[in-house]
Structures are given as structure tokens and as C-alpha cells.
Amino acid sequence: MLDYDVRQNVFGRAGYMCEYCGARATEIAHRIAKTQYNIKHIQRYIKNKYGVELSLTYIRNRIINHPKNLASSCREHNDYFNIGNRIEEAHALVDEIYKELRSEARKVYCRK
């Protein structure tokens, strides 16, 4: 389940409209769907590219449920946002989210 705050953030940034058609948003769509297959794929991808082994839980909570992987959607267009079959685009999104998470982690570390 998504945190209430994350849902509100995603709906709010789109003005509670579907990011595709502009109708009233009723659901949150995942660009990379929350499947065990995708989560394991991301784990392998990060390990090969960055040499870091992330836990499946971390990938599910912090990457799959990251606001950048989510879109505000009407009931009709949820599938439209899915990029699971566009591998280059999906990898680019994972890179973007992973870099953001690392830079957040650095900020926390530097504050100590």
C-alpha cells in the first residue's frame, strides 16, 4: 500500500487530474508495475550497474513507490502509464530515482 502522503503528493502535483486526459483522477498508476519480476529485475540492474545489492523491500518501498514512478490517473488510463515493456525508459527512470535516493542519503549523512 502507498502512504497517504505519497498519494496526496502525486494527486496534488497534477491538480487531482489524470496526467494523460485531464479527467478527475481516481487512482495512482505505477510506471514500473509493482510485480516481483520487476522488483528482481531492478535489483539485478542496480547490482550490475552500481555494484550495490538493494533489498527487495527497499526496492518496493523506495523505488517502485517513489513519486517519480507514480502518476495521477483516471480509472480508464491506468495502463497507459505503464512503461514496463519499454526497457530503456524504465532503466532511465530507475537511474533517476536511484540517484535521487543516494543524494538524499548523502544530505542526511552530512547533517550529522
Ligand SMILES: [Zn+2]
Ligand atoms: Zn485519463
